[in-house]
Amino acid sequence: MAGEHILVVDDEPRYLQIIRFNLEARKYRVTCAATGEHALALLAQGEPDLVVLDVMLPGLDGFAVCRRIREVSTTPIIILTAKGADEEKVRGLGLGADDYVTKPFSAQELVARVGAVLRRAHPTSPPPSQSALTVGDLEINLLAQRVTVRGREVRLSPTEFRVLACLATSVGVVLTRDELLERVWGGTSRGDYHMLRVTLWRLRQKLEEHASDPRYIVTRSGVGYMLAPPG
Numbered sequence: 001m002a003g004e005h006i007l008v009v010d011d012e013p014r015y016l017q018i019i020r021f022n023l024e025a026r027k028y029r030v031t032c033a034a035t036g037e038h039a040l041a042l043l044a045q046g047e048p049d050l051v052v053l054d055v056m057l058p059g060l061d062g063f064a065v066c067r068r069i070r071e072v073s074t075t076p077i078i079i080l081t082a083k084g085a086d087e088e089k090v091r092g093l094g095l096g097a098d099d100y101v102t103k104p105f106s107a108q109e110l111v112a113r114v115g116a117v118l119r120r121a122h123p124t125s126p127p128p129s130q131s132a133l134t135v136g137d138l139e140i141n142l143l144a145q146r147v148t149v150r151g152r153e154v155r156l157s158p159t160e161f162r163v164l165a166c167l168a169t170s171v172g173v174v175l176t177r178d179e180l181l182e183r184v185w186g187g188t189s190r191g192d193y194h195m196l197r198v199t200l201w202r203l204r205q206k207l208e209e210h211a212s213d214p215r216y217i218v219t220r221s222g223v224g225y226m227l228a229p230p231g
Helices: 013-025 036-045 062-072 086-094 107-121 158-168 177-184 193-207
Strands: 005-009 029-033 050-054 077-082 099-103 132-135 138-141 146-149 152-154 217-220 224-227
Touching: 005 013, 005 036, 013 029, 013 107, 029 036, 036 050, 036 062, 050 062, 050 107, 062 077, 062 086, 077 086, 077 107, 086 099, 086 193, 099 107, 107 158, 138 158, 158 177, 158 193, 158 224, 177 193, 177 224, 193 217
Parallel strands: 005 029, 005 050, 050 077, 077 099
Antiparallel strands: 132 138, 138 146, 146 152, 217 224
16 A cells, blocks of 8 residues: 555664665655654654664664554564674564564565565455454454453554464464465565564463463474464
């Protein structure tokens, strides 16, 4: 959907220029910030459709900004990390980021990631017969992207919801890691298993009574993951 508003946060002018040019060429509306403080001030004025967020910022760094956003919003976040800095990726994903792009990156990769995350945030509506799913005391409204567990509403990021929805539409069926990566992140993330592991960890923290002994999202060692049927 053209015209979505994207907030880009990076303290390097050349990256801001490159990102802005390539996103505006695809008809996105782009606002830029060079500090975490400025980014939060812009977010307070209005929520964008997506945030592209460098983790290495002066003062309030990208991790702190990501944490602040996730305290109040499910706005999709793509973090920008340094090449080879896997700890940055894991930390950012653990704080609620939806995806990451490693610097230096190609314009094609960035645009593809932005498009994929926005599609996850605004999925095509499912058929009415599949608009809601119930698994034990877990209720998933696919149309409203609303989840309740034991009667309590749980706020999920678009990516967390997408992973849960994939598992919920195949209750009792083990989905391989590659299947989930393909369905949720698309071909650009093939083999990126730590992104999947961190997202599943976040889901368990939000849904399970005991995240270390999950009742819903079960691992089948060496195979993949499934949403376990009740009983």
